[in-house]
Amino acid sequence: MSAVDGQGVALGGLEHAGLPVARARRGRRPTVRSVTLRALGVFVVVVLLLFMIGPILWLALRAFSGLWQYPQFLPSHWTLKWWSSVFADRSLGHSIQLSFEFAPVVTFASAAICLPAAYAFSRFNFPGRRVLLVSLFATNAFPKIGLYISMAGVFYSLNLMGTFLGVVIVQLIGTIVFMTWIPTAAFSAIPRSLEEAARDVGAGPLRVFFRVTFPLAAPGIFVAMILTFLASFDEAQGTFLVGIPNYITMPTEMYTLVLNYPEQAAAVFSILLAIPSVILMSLARKHVMGGKLAEGFQIR
Amino acid sequence: MTESAQPAGLLIDRVSKDLGGRTIVADMQLEVHAGELTCLLGPSGCGKTTTLRMIGGFLEQDAGSILIDGADVSRLAPEKRPTAMVFQNYALWPHMTVFKNVSFGLRLRRLPRREIAERVEAVLELVGLTHHIQSYPARISGGEQQRVALARALVLEPKVLLLDEPLSNLDAKLRIRVREEIREIQQRVGITTVFVTHDQDEALSISDRIAVMSGGKVEQYADPRTLYREPATHFVASFVGAMNFYTGIVGDGMVELAGGLRVPCDGVSGDGGGEAEIGVRPEDVQVTTGGEGAEAVVLREIQRGHYKELVLQLGDAEARAFVAPELPSSERHRIRFARAVLYRDGVLQRSHAPVAVR
Numbered sequence: 001m002s003a004v005d006g007q008g009v010a011l012g013g014l015e016h017a018g019l020p021v022a023r024a025r026r027g028r029r030p031t032v033r034s035v036t037l038r039a040l041g042v043f044v045v046v047v048l049l050l051f052m053i054g055p056i057l058w059l060a061l062r063a064f065s066g067l068w069q070y071p072q073f074l075p076s077h078w079t080l081k082w083w084s085s086v087f088a089d090r091s092l093g094h095s096i097q098l099s100f101e102f103a104p105v106v107t108f109a110s111a112a113i114c115l116p117a118a119y120a121f122s123r124f125n126f127p128g129r130r131v132l133l134v135s136l137f138a139t140n141a142f143p144k145i146g147l148y149i150s151m152a153g154v155f156y157s158l159n160l161m162g163t164f165l166g167v168v169i170v171q172l173i174g175t176i177v178f179m180t181w182i183p184t185a186a187f188s189a190i191p192r193s194l195e196e197a198a199r200d201v202g203a204g205p206l207r208v209f210f211r212v213t214f215p216l217a218a219p220g221i222f223v224a225m226i227l228t229f230l231a232s233f234d235e236a237q238g239t240f241l242v243g244i245p246n247y248i249t250m251p252t253e254m255y256t257l258v259l260n261y262p263e264q265a266a267a268v269f270s271i272l273l274a275i276p277s278v279i280l281m282s283l284a285r286k287h288v289m290g291g292k293l294a295e296g297f298q299i300r
Numbered sequence: 301m302t303e304s305a306q307p308a309g310l311l312i313d314r315v316s317k318d319l320g321g322r323t324i325v326a327d328m329q330l331e332v333h334a335g336e337l338t339c340l341l342g343p344s345g346c347g348k349t350t351t352l353r354m355i356g357g358f359l360e361q362d363a364g365s366i367l368i369d370g371a372d373v374s375r376l377a378p379e380k381r382p383t384a385m386v387f388q389n390y391a392l393w394p395h396m397t398v399f400k401n402v403s404f405g406l407r408l409r410r411l412p413r414r415e416i417a418e419r420v421e422a423v424l425e426l427v428g429l430t431h432h433i434q435s436y437p438a439r440i441s442g443g444e445q446q447r448v449a450l451a452r453a454l455v456l457e458p459k460v461l462l463l464d465e466p467l468s469n470l471d472a473k474l475r476i477r478v479r480e481e482i483r484e485i486q487q488r489v490g491i492t493t494v495f496v497t498h499d500q501d502e503a504l505s506i507s508d509r510i511a512v513m514s515g516g517k518v519e520q521y522a523d524p525r526t527l528y529r530e531p532a533t534h535f536v537a538s539f540v541g542a543m544n545f546y547t548g549i550v551g552d553g554m555v556e557l558a559g560g561l562r563v564p565c566d567g568v569s570g571d572g573g574g575e576a577e578i579g580v581r582p583e584d585v586q587v588t589t590g591g592e593g594a595e596a597v598v599l600r601e602i603q604r605g606h607y608k609e610l611v612l613q614l615g616d617a618e619a620r621a622f623v624a625p626e627l628p629s630s631e632r633h634r635i636r637f638a639r640a641v642l643y644r645d646g647v648l649q650r651s652h653a654p655v656a657v658r
Contacts (some may be wrong), residue, residue: 193391196358199378200385201405201456211404215395 021188062267082264086272095253096272099233102249103259103276106171106232107225113172114179115221119213121180122187136177147173148238162246170238175228182227186220187213226280233276309334309492310355310460317350317516326516328364332460332509337486337493339503342513343539348391348496349464351513355494356462357381368459384453385462389469390445392437392626394491398424398448399433405456423455425483443474450482454489461486461493467502474586479506491538500540530569534646537579544580544619555640561615563594563637570642570649577643582609583623584638593634601629 062068066077086092120126121133139147148170152161160166190213198208214221236251244251250273257266313586317325325347332338340348346390353359355366357378365374373381392401399420406416421471424430427447432440453461466482467475473589483506486493497503504524512535520532531537538545547556555565555578568571570576573613586591587610596619603625610621612635621635642649 191389191391193387193389194393196378197385197387197391197452198393198404199358200356200383201452202379202408203404204377204379207408212393216393 026066050108059267059270062264063271082262083269086265091239092253092257092269095108095248095250098247099250102167102171102239102247103229105231106168106272107229109168110172110175110179110228111221111225114176114224115183118180118183119187119209121296123192133180136180139173140177144174145237145241148241152241161242162244164247167239167243167247167249170242171232171235173238174235175231178227178231180222182224183221184216186217186224189220190216223284224285229280230277234273307347308332308367309336310494311367311370312351312355313365313367315351315354315361315366317347317354317359317361319350324516325354325361328516328518330511330518332492332494334369334492335490336508337483337495337506337508339495339497339507340513341497341500341503341510341540343498346513347516348498352385352462352464352494352496355460356383356385382459383462384456384458384460385464386446386449386453386466388465390437390449390466392445392448392452392507394437397434398429398440399434401437401448402452402455405452411611412648419455420451423451426454426488427451427481442470443478446470446478447481450485454485454491459492461491463493463495465496465498467497467499475502481543482506504540510540512539529604530648530650531579532640532648534577534579534643537641537643537648542620544582544583544585544617546578546580546617547575548578549575549577550640550642555637557615557617561594563614563635564592565637565640567639568642569640576649577646579641579643580619581639582620584640585612585619586636586638587621587623587627587633588636591636593636596633596635598631598633599631 018296035041041201060233061075062074063082064080066079066081068075068077121129151170155161155166160169194212194216195208198212199205203211234251236249236254239247239249240252240255243249248256250269254266254273308331310330312328312330315328316323328347328351330338330351340351342348350359354361357373357380359607361374367373368382373383393404394402400425402420403416406419411419421430421433424433427450427516429444429447429451432444432448437445440448446469449466457606463482467470467479471652472480481504482495495503495506504527507524509521509523510527512519512527514535520527520536522530522532524596528541531540531543534545537543546555547555548555550556550565550568550570551562553566554562555563555568556562557578593613596614599613600611602609602611606623606625607622608625608627610623610633612619612621612633614635620636
């Protein structure tokens, strides 16, 4: 995720730094002031770049490094053995597979639960609407681990500990906020008159939803689904507590890796963890930032 | 359209509506003849949009019923009513092209593709938009969006066309052009139409009849000329056009204003007999050159292009007069009233019907 973000920000930074340059060029004669401004701009960009992609670079180097000792700027040995050891380890491979099973299931489960709720939140004014909407944040308001531990008691009595369903439920706690709030905003942004106009030309309420409301809210729902997918993909605490020892996903595996393996293996693993994020984020940019759907929202 | 029997196109029969504990429409009665264009005119909050939404089925009335061509549609959902609405913000679907927008209703009715294409093209021809058939709404101008919305409503051949302040998002010049287009199309298609507006100019220029609304009631329902010449209530008189108001007594060929000033007056709507409110249109305040007239001091002169507006001190009161632009400037004028309308308790007094007329 950070790699793409880093690029975007860095480009933005360059454009920004270009401003004083253009001004200096227009003035023809570079003054002390314009040169200072220009130098300052370049400096800011470099710092930003370092800040954004520095850690990732370091991580990447780490994943391929054999021997890398303190005073050296670059590793003295390069190797692929950390990659092969990660891929060779059966339990690691299994955790990758598990992560890719949980994330889609959690995403679609939260969509099924939250989208109707989001529609209701945006279109109907029922008693307790505001309280309910705000209380969705409550789960995120205090340390999750406390919540999970008290949940564990309930889960034990329901025989949910160490089960697939239990992990899905514990991950849902973290995802329902995205999946409710973002689509609620997306539905609310659709003028009611668009739905009324569809009723007016003869569409029943269900048709109106599928032909008008849903297509118009789709970009918002898409973003919510990506965030949900990533949240589920990265969720470690609850999954660890409920899933262990049967279900160990990639983020939970990280705990073991960090403690038991050389840190290079952890670097390889975090790069693997970042791949879905990078892909999904770039998808989101392409589909949501541009296109006629985004344009359509400029309607009065 | 055959007009032998003249059945009521639309009948709003004793309809009431409360919203949020406030009465928005109170026992409203209105009949729109088939093929006529009626304007609901009034200030914001007078209930005109609420009335329109009840006709379209987006709000359910608390009492009374709505009949279209004699059939009660009061309990029907919007998609079941033979009405089509043009919304104030046009409400075009941004994810559909102009063609898709206009054809949506026809596609729902599962008409053959060829017929859909033909009807969409015919209606786009009518509104002059065939060149934009594959454009998205965001790509065309406000005036064009407006016409797409009109086409979308007309293509279904509804019995009643509803327009909710359709011109309020257009600039002044375009507004006049589009309203003439709407009127022209409406007459060509011969469709019963209800047009909601707060712009009296708009209402006067395109309506067959105008219902002036205030506080959820119809104050007057009449053709534009009658509405302007004989406003039935004080409210209508002040809302439609400009009107000078005085208290005074009507005498023989003159009116005596509260301050005692006597102004010659050629015609009065109602009988004399005691104090009344006297309304005079600015164009009926005339500057006399030879004959008798009341003394008036010119306070301001405003050039309005094809006429000149004078603000005059007339005794204790003020008067606004619209006069010919070539009238020479002067500090004083002698004036007379060409015509005055009388009100008692806010209701128009007529000589042939001395009691209240509603």
